[in-house]
Amino acid sequence: MLLLLFLAVSSLGSCSAGSPVPVPENDLVGIVGGHNAPQGKWPWQVSLRIYNYHWASWVHICGGSLIHPQWVLTAAHCIFQKDTDPSTYRIHAGDVYLYGGRGLLNVSRIIVHPNYVAAHLGFDLALLRLATRVGAASNVQPVTLPPEALNFTPEDECWLTGWGRTSYYKSLPPPYRLQQVSVQVLENAVCDQQYRNASGHTGDRQLILDDMLCAGSEGRDSCYGDSGGPLVCRVRRSWRLVGVVSWGYGCALRDFPGVYARVQTYVPWILQQVGELP
Numbered sequence: 001m002l003l004l005l006f007l008a009v010s011s012l013g014s015c016s017a018g019s020p021v022p023v024p025e026n027d028l029v030g031i032v033g034g035h036n037a038p039q040g041k042w043p044w045q046v047s048l049r050i051y052n053y054h055w056a057s058w059v060h061i062c063g064g065s066l067i068h069p070q071w072v073l074t075a076a077h078c079i080f081q082k083d084t085d086p087s088t089y090r091i092h093a094g095d096v097y098l099y100g101g102r103g104l105l106n107v108s109r110i111i112v113h114p115n116y117v118a119a120h121l122g123f124d125l126a127l128l129r130l131a132t133r134v135g136a137a138s139n140v141q142p143v144t145l146p147p148e149a150l151n152f153t154p155e156d157e158c159w160l161t162g163w164g165r166t167s168y169y170k171s172l173p174p175p176y177r178l179q180q181v182s183v184q185v186l187e188n189a190v191c192d193q194q195y196r197n198a199s200g201h202t203g204d205r206q207l208i209l210d211d212m213l214c215a216g217s218e219g220r221d222s223c224y225g226d227s228g229g230p231l232v233c234r235v236r237r238s239w240r241l242v243g244v245v246s247w248g249y250g251c252a253l254r255d256f257p258g259v260y261a262r263v264q265t266y267v268p269w270i271l272q273q274v275g276e277l278p
């Protein structure tokens with residue numbers, strides 16, 4: 001029943017929106033088409049947890065990225081209510097194994113983008129302030145935000161990482177090792193047209209809004225449980241956080257690329273909340 005409810009919610013587009021329904025751990029934890037990530041390669045990747053009374057443990061609900069020693073960027077739809085008590089969340093950082101590390105970090109503040117309503121309407125970003133700064137270690141490091149003037153092309157090298165499902169029907173199996181897959185970024189107009197054609201949508205309304213970005217192809221995509229996590233591209237030898245996993249129709253289907261919050265659009269808002277980044 002809970003799984004059905006989860007599937008019902010997730011088939012609408014975004015995994016964990018709505019009420020905080022406890023879901024068995026196995027059903028929450030894919031990158032589709034991915035491979036095991038090497039330890040330390042993606043040191044900004046974190047896992048967002050909520051407490052599950054049935055499992056008596058803090059279970060993974062979403063990914064996220066460290067953008068500062070004390071701030072994590074994730075998707076707004078990973079936060080159940082705009083005024084959620086930050087103490088109901090924990091962050092796990094610094095390990096490729098989802099339940100392998102020891103320490104969980106406390107969250108002291110949650111800022112959901114004030115214009116957020118639902119993932120497919122945009123503004124799908126939230127900031128989490130950690131109660132304490134994370135120490136600089138080789139396996140825990142913030143990722144750089146993109147400069148405001150940066151154009152991505154299908155030639156850029158971009159990667160997705162996460163502990164989400166490995167297919168629409170299959171959770172990532174134990175030992176829950178972080179997955180990585182390289183993906184191509186598509187132009188918004190191309191992505192919008194693909195979604196329209198494939199879904200038979202006829203109205204004029206844009207489906208892929210300007211604050212979104214599409215990436216992925218048949219067999220290479222993010223999936224449920226990857227939400228909030230990073231899409232990074234290598235720009236002049238440094239990785240930039242270009243997208244936050246947000247929504248999509250199914251996972252890794254032809255003509256339905258994954259849709260991401262376009263981080264570039266929100267750099268001014270992020271800096272305003274966090275103060276200048278180091």
Ligand code: 4AZ
Nearest residue numbers: 013014015224227248258
């Ligand atoms: C989700 O709801 C979700 N295939 C994540 C990624 C995609 C679709 C949905 C993209 O967590």
